Amino acid sequence: MTTIEGRRLTQYAHGGGCACKIPPGELEEVVAGLTGAPHAAPELLIGLDTGDDAAVVRLPGAAxxxxxxxxADFFTPVVDDPYDWGRIAAANALSDVYAVGGRPIVAVNLLAWPREVLPFELAREVLRGGLDVAAEAGCHIGGGHSVDDAEPKYGMAVTGVARPDLLLRNDRGRPGMPLSLTKPLGVGVLNNRHKATGEVFAHAVDSMVALNRDASAAALDAGAVCATDVTGFGLLGHLYKLARASGVGAVIDSAAVPYLDGAREAVRDGYVSGGTRRNLDWVAPHTDFGAADEETRLLLADAQTSGGLLIAGEIPGAPVIGELVPAGERTLTIR
Known part of the structure; x- marks a missing residue:
């Protein structure tokens, strides 16, 4: 069941997936002053300071x-099928643990539901999708929290474990490191097209539900120390945060970046979210776009939901799309 009184699930939300996030510039203003001393402590290995993907705390006295x-991560419906939405949201929440080199062990559901508008059998399907992906990841589900809300939202708060000496951080990039991307871009514009037209893009769903587990393990095996995942702020937004945190610049070879089939057509047909345009506006002052046309710029800033990992290192099977370079006048350069 994906329609309710003639309406589709995505039509009950003002935005879809990670495109509904608070814009990066506004978010940074909110958390300004909440980082660093006196809030920092030696056991807090990754906190708010660089806007990394998850918090990491060393266990005192652990042998x-x-x-x-x-x-934690949650969002409004990105597809009309409630089971697929649950799978996508779970994979997206788990991704933050993989992005720092960790292994998820337990999660709790976060569910907001307009109980007088949408039937609970849809909510059950959403939760079933999350449960199945968590099981694939070897992550227990230990309950959760729900609220009656005007808009449906779903996600998870996830707890994992990691070795302090084997972390992937967004502030460990150094000039000369290649940049590898483990999933193609374009789910944002395809999801926006789906919301507007009802067209189903199975290959986009397949990309979003794919766990970043193997990519994270491959990065650690390759000796990588720097990575982030590519979600709501787009490739350029997350790369800008990584480069800024590391004190370096980055060059992207736009011809080497992979895209999902139909993504360029979706941009040409105007299915670009407001979140993607805000991403582009945010990074534009820090980016030399060279000869990149508007279509390419929008795809590079496309707000991804459950995107891949962007890893500073060469990873088997993942295309190298650029490299980190010494800091320059502009943080990012597109060639």
């Missing part, structure tokens, strides 16, 4: 030197 990874 094996393990650390706890904590994150």
């Amino acid at each position: 094996d030197g393990m650390a706890v990874v904590a994150t």
Whole structure:
């Protein structure tokens, strides 16, 4: 069941997936002053300071030197099928743990539901989708929290573990490191087209539900120390945060960036979210776009939902799309 009184699930939300996030510039203003001393502590290995993907805290006295990874992520419907939405939201929440080199071990559901508008059998399907992806990840589901809300929202708060000496951080990039991207771009514009027209893009769903587990393990095996995942702020937004945190610049070879089939057509046909345009506006003052046309710029800033990992290092099977370079007048350069 994906229609309710002639309406589709995505039509009950003002935005879809990670495109409904608060814009990066506004978010940074909100958290300004909430980072660093006196809030920092030696055991807090990753906190708010660089806007990394998850919090990591060293366990005091742990014999094996393990650390706890904590994150939360939730959003409005990105597709009309409630089961697929649950799978996508779960994969997206788990991704933050993988992005810092961790392993998820337990999660709790976060569910907002307009109980007088949408039937609860849809909510059950959403939760079933999340449960199945968590099971694939070897992550327990231990309950959760729900609220009656005007808009449906779903996600997870996830706890994982990691080794403090084997973390992937967004502030460890150095000039000369290649940049590898583990999933193609374009789910944002395809999801926007789906919301507007009802067209179903199975290959976009397949990309979003794919766990970043293997990519994270491959990055650690390759000795990588720097990575982030590509979600609501788009490739350019997340790369800008990584480069800024690391004190470096970055060059992107636009011809090497992979895209999902139909993504360029979706941009040409005007299915670009407001979130993607805000991403582009945010990075534009820090980017030399060279000869990149508007279509390419929008795709590079496309607000991804459950996107891949952007890793500073060469990873088997992942295309190298650029490299980190010494800091210059502009943080990002597109060639």
